[in-house]
Amino acid sequence: xxxxxxxxxxxxLLRQPVDMTPVWMMRQAGRYLPEYRATRAKAGSFLDLCxxxxxxxxxxxxxxxxxxxxAAILFSDILTIPDAMGLGLYFGEGEGPKFERPVRDxxxxxxxxxxxxxxxxxxxxxxxxxxxxxLNGRVPLIGFSGSPWTLATYMVExxxxxxxxxxKGMMFDSPDLMHALLGKLADSVTAYLNxxxxxxxxxxxxxxxxxxxxxxxxxxxFSLDYMQRIVAGLTREADGRRVPVILFTKGGSQxxxxxxxxxCDALGLDWTIxxxxxxARVGDRVALQGNLDPCTLYASPEAIRRAVGGIxxxxxxxxxxxxxxxxxxxxxxxPEHAGAMVEAVHELSRKYHxx
Amino acid sequence: xxxxxxxxxxxxLLRQPVDMTPVWMMRQAGRYLPEYRATRAKAGSFLDLCxxxxxxxxxxxxxxxxxxxxAAILFSDILTIPDAMGLGLYFGEGEGPKFERPVRDxxxxxxxxxxxxxxxxxxxxxxxxxxxxxLNGRVPLIGFSGSPWTLATYMVExxxxxxxxxxKGMMFDSPDLMHALLGKLADSVTAYLNxxxxxxxxxxxxxxxxxxxxxxxxxxxFSLDYMQRIVAGLTREADGRRVPVILFTKGGSQxxxxxxxxxCDALGLDWTIxxxxxxARVGDRVALQGNLDPCTLYASPEAIRRAVGGIxxxxxxxxxxxxxxxxxxxxxxxPEHAGAMVEAVHELSRKYHxx
Numbered sequence: 005x006x007x008x009x010x011x012x013x014x015x016x017l018l019r020q021p022v023d024m025t026p027v028w029m030m031r032q033a034g035r036y037l038p039e040y041r042a043t044r045a046k047a048g049s050f051l052d053l054c055x056x057x058x059x060x061x062x063x064x065x066x067x068x069x070x071x072x073x074x075a076a077i078l079f080s081d082i083l084t085i086p087d088a089m090g091l092g093l094y095f096g097e098g099e100g101p102k103f104e105r106p107v108r109d110x111x112x113x114x115x116x117x118x119x120x121x122x123x124x125x126x127x128x129x130x131x132x133x134x135x136x137x138x139l140n141g142r143v144p145l146i147g148f149s150g151s152p153w154t155l156a157t158y159m160v161e162x163x164x165x166x167x168x169x170x171x172k173g174m175m176f177d178s179p180d181l182m183h184a185l186l187g188k189l190a191d192s193v194t195a196y197l198n199x200x201x202x203x204x205x206x207x208x209x210x211x212x213x214x215x216x217x218x219x220x221x222x223x224x225x226f227s228l229d230y231m232q233r234i235v236a237g238l239t240r241e242a243d244g245r246r247v248p249v250i251l252f253t254k255g256g257s258q259x260x261x262x263x264x265x266x267x268c269d270a271l272g273l274d275w276t277i278x279x280x281x282x283x284a285r286v287g288d289r290v291a292l293q294g295n296l297d298p299c300t301l302y303a304s305p306e307a308i309r310r311a312v313g314g315i316x317x318x319x320x321x322x323x324x325x326x327x328x329x330x331x332x333x334x335x336x337x338x339p340e341h342a343g344a345m346v347e348a349v350h351e352l353s354r355k356y357h358x359x
Numbered sequence: 360x361x362x363x364x365x366x367x368x369x370x371x372l373l374r375q376p377v378d379m380t381p382v383w384m385m386r387q388a389g390r391y392l393p394e395y396r397a398t399r400a401k402a403g404s405f406l407d408l409c410x411x412x413x414x415x416x417x418x419x420x421x422x423x424x425x426x427x428x429x430a431a432i433l434f435s436d437i438l439t440i441p442d443a444m445g446l447g448l449y450f451g452e453g454e455g456p457k458f459e460r461p462v463r464d465x466x467x468x469x470x471x472x473x474x475x476x477x478x479x480x481x482x483x484x485x486x487x488x489x490x491x492x493x494l495n496g497r498v499p500l501i502g503f504s505g506s507p508w509t510l511a512t513y514m515v516e517x518x519x520x521x522x523x524x525x526x527k528g529m530m531f532d533s534p535d536l537m538h539a540l541l542g543k544l545a546d547s548v549t550a551y552l553n554x555x556x557x558x559x560x561x562x563x564x565x566x567x568x569x570x571x572x573x574x575x576x577x578x579x580x581f582s583l584d585y586m587q588r589i590v591a592g593l594t595r596e597a598d599g600r601r602v603p604v605i606l607f608t609k610g611g612s613q614x615x616x617x618x619x620x621x622x623c624d625a626l627g628l629d630w631t632i633x634x635x636x637x638x639a640r641v642g643d644r645v646a647l648q649g650n651l652d653p654c655t656l657y658a659s660p661e662a663i664r665r666a667v668g669g670i671x672x673x674x675x676x677x678x679x680x681x682x683x684x685x686x687x688x689x690x691x692x693x694p695e696h697a698g699a700m701v702e703a704v705h706e707l708s709r710k711y712h713x714x
Contacts, residue, residue, distance in 0.1 A: 167689055169657050176658030176666070219652050220633040221669070257613050258632060277613060278575040297574050302524050303531030311531070314576070334522055 006141035008206075013075040014144050017207060017248035017270045017291045019324040025316065025353035026074035027346050028146075031332030032067040033079045037339055039066045050095055054081050057130035064135050068143065070339060071346040074326075075143050075207070078135065078200070080128055082150030082211055085192050086159045088119035099163075106162035108170065110178075113185045118192045121199030128196075129203040136204030147205030149197055151212035151253075152189035152234075153227035156182065168217055175226055182226065190230040194237040201239045201247055209250040209272065210234065216255020223259060232266040250293055254331060257282070264289045275330030280318035292319070293326040296345065301329075301337040305344035312348040321356045361496035363561075363600075368430040369499050372562060372603035372625045372646045374679040380671065380708035381429035382701050383501075386687030387422040388434045392694055394421050405450055409436050412485035419490050423498065425694060426701040429681075430498050430562070433490065433555070435483055437505030437566055440547050441514045443474035454518075461517035463525065465533075468540045473547045476554030483551075484558040491559030502560030504552050506567035506608075507544035507589075508582035511537065523572055530581055537581065545585040549592040556594045556602055564605040564627065565589065571610020578614060587621040605648055609686060612637070619644045630685030635673035647674070648681040651700065656684075656692040660699035667703040676711045 008014075012026040034040055043063050047053035054060060064079045083101050087093035092104030107113055119125055136145050158164070160171040175182045197208045215227040231251055240247050251263050252272025263271050264286045273282055273294030282292055300311045312327070319325045327349040333342060363369075367381040389395055398418050402408035409415060419434040438456050442448035447459030462468055474480055491500050513519070515526040530537045552563045570582040586606055595602050606618050607627025618626050619641045628637055628649030637647055655666045667682070674680045682704045688697060 168654055169689070169691065172652070172654035173657040176655060176662045216631065219630050220636070222652075223631075255610065255631070275574050276571065276578075276610070281575070297527070297577075299523055299527035300531060302528040307531045334524070336524065 008141050008144060010074055010143045013326060014207060014245065014248060016323050016326050017250070017293075018246060019288065019291050019322075022323050022357055023354070023359075024350050024357055025319075025325050025327050027327035027349040028073045028075040028077065029067070029329050029333050029342060029345075030077075032071075032073065032077065032342075033063045034333060035335035036333055036337045036342065037066055037070070051081070051093065054079070054084070055127045057127055057134045060131040061134040061138055064131075065138060067342075071343050072350065073143065073346060075146055076135065076139055077146040077209075078128070078132055078148060078205065080131065080148070082148075082154065082213070083158060084125060084128055085119060085149065085189070085196060086155055088124035089116050089192070091159060101158060102163040103159065106170075107159045107185065108174075110181055110184075113181055113188070116185070116188050118188060118195060121196050125196060125199070129199055132200050132203035132205055144206035145204060146207050146209055146250075147197060147200030148209040148211060149193045149200075151210050151215065151227060152186045152193060152230040153215055153218070154211065154213045155189050155193075156185050157214050159185070168214070175222065186226065186230050190233045194234050197234070198237070198239050201242055205247070206242065206245070207248045207250065208238065209252060210268075212251070212253040212256070215253040220259065223253075223256070224262065227253070228259070228262060228266065231268075235267045248291075252293070260285050270326065272328070273330060278318055279315055279325070280320060283319060283324075288324070291324040291326065293328050295328065295330040298329045298331050298334055298337075301333065301341045301345065303341075305341060308341060308344045309348040309352075312345055313352050316349070316353050316356060319356070321358075323357065327353070363496050363499060365429060365498045368681060369562060369600065369603060371678050371681050372605065372648075373601060374643065374646050374677075377678050377712055378709070378714075379705050379712055380674075380680050380682050382682040382704040383428045383430040383432065384422070384684050384688050384697060384700075385432075387426075387428065387432065387697075388418045389688060390690035391688055391692045391697065392421055392425070394418075406436070406448065409434070409439070410482045412482055412489045415486040416489040416493055419486075420493060422697075426698050427705065428498065428701060430501055431490065431494055432501040432564075433483070433487055433503060433560065435486065435503070437503075437509065437568070438513060439480060439483055440474060440504065440544070440551060441510055443479035444471050444514075444547070446514060456513060457518040458514065461525075462514045462540065463529075465536055465539075468536055468543070471540070471543050473543060473550060476551050480551060480554070484554055487555050487558035487560055499561035500559060501562050501564055501605075502552060502555030503564040503566060504548045504555075506565050506570065506582060507541045507548060507585040508570055508573070509566065509568045510544050510548075511540050512569050514540070523569070530577065541581060541585050545588045549589050552589070553592070553594050556597050560602070561597065561600070562603045562605065563593065564607060565623075567606070567608040567611070570608040575614065578608075578611070579617065582608070583614070583617060583621065586623075590622045603646075607648070615640050625681065627683070628685060633673055634670055634680070635675060638674060638679075643679070646679040646681065648683050650683065650685040653684045653686050653689055653692075656688065656696045656700065658696075660696060663696060663699045664703040664707070667700055668707050671704070671708050671711060674711070676713075678712065682708070 157171040248269035250270040257277040270291035275297035512526040603624035612632040625646035630652035
C-alpha cells in the first residue's frame, strides 16, 4: 500500500496534534454534484451504481477533485446487508428504499443468515479495494455500516417509516424476537466492517440513523448495546496504524456519555448540540465529529463562514475535532457553498492548532 | 362559572399535592376514535371542523366520555393564526397543511397584521366558551398555540417541510427579517392565548414542534426567546386560580434548563428523555408533562402497563408530574389501548402520592 500523504483525519480521530482541523462531509459523493448525477445516469439505478465497483469508485473520488477534503468515504448504501440477507432491496421511482420480503415473524428472523462479506457483499469489498488503489494514499478511506437497530427498522417495516409502528410493536411485544434479529445483524455488521478493513478501509463509521427515535432505556438495550458488541469485535489495526471507529446516533445528543463508554474512538454529532458542551461532557475519552447544520449550506458563503467559525471557536484549542455536517448534505446545495465550508474550516482552524 | 370538580391536573402543574398522577393525551380528540371520524365526516373538511364551535366542542368532549382523563384540550389547529393573518390555509386530500400565500420577503412580512382574536379568530374563542360551558367543571380546559418559530416555518415554507430550506435560509441570510416575522407572531400568540384564557381556558400550552430542528444557539435566539416573551405577556390568573403555562419543544430534551428559566410552570417532554433524569435537571423549578413513547400504544395492554409503571417509577414520589404521551397519539391506535394507559396511570400512581 502506498504511504498516506494526508493523515490529518486519522490523527484528529485519535486526538493527536494536527496543523488544521480535518474536514469531510456526510454524503459528499452525492446528488448535489452534477458529475455525480452524470455517473448515476450512466450506471442506471442507484442500486446499480452501488453494485458497480468501478463507478462506485468514480463517484467516491469526485468530491476530492473539487474540494481539499481530508477523507474519502466508500460510496454505498446502509441497506446492503439486509439485501445480502435476501430481503430484496429496491428503490421505486422517487421513493425511498423498500424490501420485497420484510421480516415480521419468528420464522423470518430464524431464516436469516449472516452474509459472507467476500461472497454476497463482494461488490462492496471490490469497491473498497478499487477506491483504496485509486486514492493512492491521498487521504484515508472511511468504511461504514448502518447500526443493527437502524437496519432492523427498515427490515421489519419493509422500508422507510414515520412512526416505527411495526418495528416498535415487535420491540415492545416480542422483545426476544427483536433481540434475535439484532443479534444476527450485529454479527453481520461486525463481519462486514472487518472485511472492509481487510479490503482497505482505514477508519469505520456506524450510522445509527434511527436510534434517536427510542426512549433512553430502549436506546441502550436495542441500539447501543449492539453497537458496543460490534466495536468490541472490530479489527482495530491495519497497515501498522490504528483503525478508528466513529459512532453516530442522529438525535442522540443526550446519550453522549454512554456512547463514549462503548470503546469507540469518536462520536459523530448532529447539529442540535453545541460542540463545546459536547466536548466538556465527554472530556478526553473520544474525539468529536461534526456538526454544522446542513441547512447552513443553503445560505451565503459569508453566513457559512461565520457558522464554521462559531463551531471551531466552540470546540476550542487542540486536536480531537473532525469537522463535518451534522447530517448528510442536501441535494439542492450549490457545490460552491460546500467549497466555502471546506475552505473556511482549513483557514479558520489554524489558530486553534498552534505548533 | 361552575366549580371545578377535578383539579388534579392544575394542582400537579403547580406541584401541589394530588391523590394520583393526572393524565391526558396529546391529540386525544382525534382520528383513532371512530366517534371523531363520524363527527369529522359530518363537518366536511378538517378545517370546517375547527371552524365550527359546536362540532369542535363535540370532538373535544368525546375522549372524556371514554376515558377518565384529567383534562380536556381545545380542538383546533396550530395554524389558525397564520390563516387569520391572511395566508390562506388549506389541506389537500391526504396532504399536510398548505398556505396559498407563503411569506418569503420583506414586503410580505411587513404586510402582516396582528389578528384580533375576537374578530378574525372568533370561532376559536366561541369554541373555548362552548367547551367550557359544556364541561361544566368536570375537568380543566387547556388552550394552546403553536410557537412563533414553528408557525414561521410553515408560513415561509408554505406548508410542511423536511429540511426547512426556506425558513432556515431566511434565518441565516436575513436574520432581521426572520426576527421581524417572529416578533409579529409573538405578539399574535400572546393576544391569542390571553383571549383563550379570557374565554375560559384554565391552562395554556405552547407547542414548539420544530424548535428541535435548530442548533442550540439558534434555538435560543429564534425560538426560546420568543416563547419567553409570550410567557411574560400572559394573563396568569383567572377565576381566582393561577393559569399554568406549559412549554413543549419536541426534540428539546437537551435544553430543559434554559426552558425552565422562561418563567413557565411546566415543561412537556418527548419520549426520548428519562423523566427521572429530567426531574433531576430542572429540580423544583417546573412541573413535567410526559412522556410515554406514543408507539407503546401499538403494543399489548400488558406492555403498555409495564411502560407506564416504568415512567411513574422514574419520576418517583411527589407531585409535579402530569402523565402524557411524548407526542400526539397515532391514528391507528386501538382506543382500548389508550384506555389501558389511562387506567394504569391512575392505578399505579397512587403509591407515589402518600397522604
